[in-house]
Amino acid sequence: MLFVAEEHEIKMLNFSESEPMVFEPGFLRIEPGDTVIFKPVDLAHNTETISTMIPDGGQEWLGNINEEVRVTLTTEGVYVYQCTPHLILGMVGVIQVGKPSNLNEVIEASSNMTFAVNSERLSNYLGQVIQ
Numbered sequence: 001m002l003f004v005a006e007e008h009e010i011k012m013l014n015f016s017e018s019e020p021m022v023f024e025p026g027f028l029r030i031e032p033g034d035t036v037i038f039k040p041v042d043l044a045h046n047t048e049t050i051s052t053m054i055p056d057g058g059q060e061w062l063g064n065i066n067e068e069v070r071v072t073l074t075t076e077g078v079y080v081y082q083c084t085p086h087l088i089l090g091m092v093g094v095i096q097v098g099k100p101s102n103l104n105e106v107i108e109a110s111s112n113m114t115f116a117v118n119s120e121r122l123s124n125y126l127g128q129v130i131q
């Protein structure tokens with residue numbers, strides 16, 4: 001079978017259908033070598049990896065506010081990222097790249113995080129990871 005790398009878009013939004021301050025989709029599963037593009041659809045958001053919640057050797061990224069970010073993920077694992085100004089509002093997202101070898105470490109690290117609102121969001125996303 002021929003492997004073709006794909007591109008996936010994640011929108012940075014003030015509102016999705018039912019949730020405020022949200023990445024859409026907030027959980028994304030891709031194959032190693034695929035590219036993710038973060039689209040600043042609404043203003044005042046960014047995307048930044050949480051360094052304790054990515055796989056060993058995984059790519060980190062840090063976007064400016066309102067900046068479109070394009071990242072190709074080749075290292076397998078679970079990546080958690082945030083919108084820095086809205087982290088306290090639970091504006092986080094999860095990308096699963098191939099096998100989720102670091103899932104337990106990420107779940108453990110997530111237990112140290114506190115959010116003012118949308119506090120179930122991160123655990124909901126992590127619950128969608130497929131072993």
Ligand SMILES: [Cu+2]
Nearest residue numbers: 045083086091
């Ligand atoms: Cu934001």
